[in-house]
Amino acid sequence: MTLRIAEIFGPTIQGEGALIGEPTVFVRTGGCDYRCSWCDSLHAVDSAYRHEWKPMTPKAVWNEVRHLSGGRPLTVSLSGGNPAIQDFAPVIALGHTEGYRFACETQGSIAKPWFADLDTLVLSPKPPSSGEAVDWDAFDACLKAAGDRPQVVLKIVVFDKTDYAWAKAASERYPGLPLYLQPGNPEVDPETPIETQDSLDRMLWLVDKVTRDRWFTPRILPQLHVLLWGNKRGV
């Protein structure tokens, strides 16, 4: 069996959500069942890039993670595209025997038994601005598949007031899940420099909205990697 891998990179730090700041090696898979209007990882999503995705055995994926991390255990983030399209059970098993931890980031559209093996499952249902519609039955199946072992958290990107209201409703649906909000990044072209102040302004808008509403459920975090490195790949 081989996995379709868009890139493996790191160690760097996680830039978003519950594990922000955590030293991480990223395994970015190729292929996605969504086409979010503002996708910032099209090179791992659009089949036009398929020729760039490398077929790798779980053992080859694992060897690359171990090589990059110098054999020192850290968090491995399975991202994409949608990593839930593929079977990561063998990679996780290899890593766990050596003390590595695994996080997976997925929209929650496809449930996999290996979710139960994870240390952290980040479910990021896509708000209206994405142009996608969430299948909540599929989402619930992801929660069920995860079971009790992983820490499960919700992460929602907020571009506008409609997304914000939607995030509130989604959060009320899952009161037991810690919620992380982050402002959206409308610049998706890796060649276009990010205006740092624009990113910060979007963050300020979201902080202002949440605090004015006295809605204290979510944590609000920026995309730290975008502030540090822009849309550059491989960091």
Add this chain to the structure above:
Amino acid sequence: MTLRIAEIFGPTIQGEGALIGEPTVFVRTGGCDYRCSWCDSLHAVDSAYRHEWKPMTPKAVWNEVRHLSGGRPLTVSLSGGNPAIQDFAPVIALGHTEGYRFACETQGSIAKPWFADLDTLVLSPKPPSSGEAVDWDAFDACLKAAGDRPQVVLKIVVFDKTDYAWAKAASERYPGLPLYLQPGNPEVDPETPIETQDSLDRMLWLVDKVTRDRWFTPRILPQLHVLLWGNKRGV
């Protein structure tokens, strides 16, 4: 009994460490047993500002927190100055009955029984660049006073290579405590604008150092509030 309070402000988000992004009301106390060379809160430390510190009863402190948060439970951060100089047991007790959570940020030089009532205790021993020397017996007494209830975390500010090596040694002393590193902010004057790129460059330096060394214990986070608001007070 009254408490010396430099300022109470919020709700805003926590800008640093384990609770980064968390909606928070800050209670900043007046008075400190340290004089860190790069202190960014001198208005709560130097007795030259003592006339600005307000004597408030625990009930008055609590009423202000409740007013600012609109009576909706959130995290209250006790900071300073060194909040451990004073007795916050009554404020914590008032807040807990209404479902609020309490975090305290202190250098770990003074232990207080009310540490055991906290939800989060952030101990931030000061590295050599501060010009202060840590009394590790006093620090251990803080850990002992906290006991099992609060989540206890280490946060260390790193200005240079010496601080970095020191942080590594401190972390080895307390392998059970989650560690957060943050780059220092050498600009302490609230009137001087912060250069965002300088802050980001210091963060990049620290990320680079940790990942090159394959030291995967700490999480590395910026001072998000400095990026968002500079050294401005009250946010």
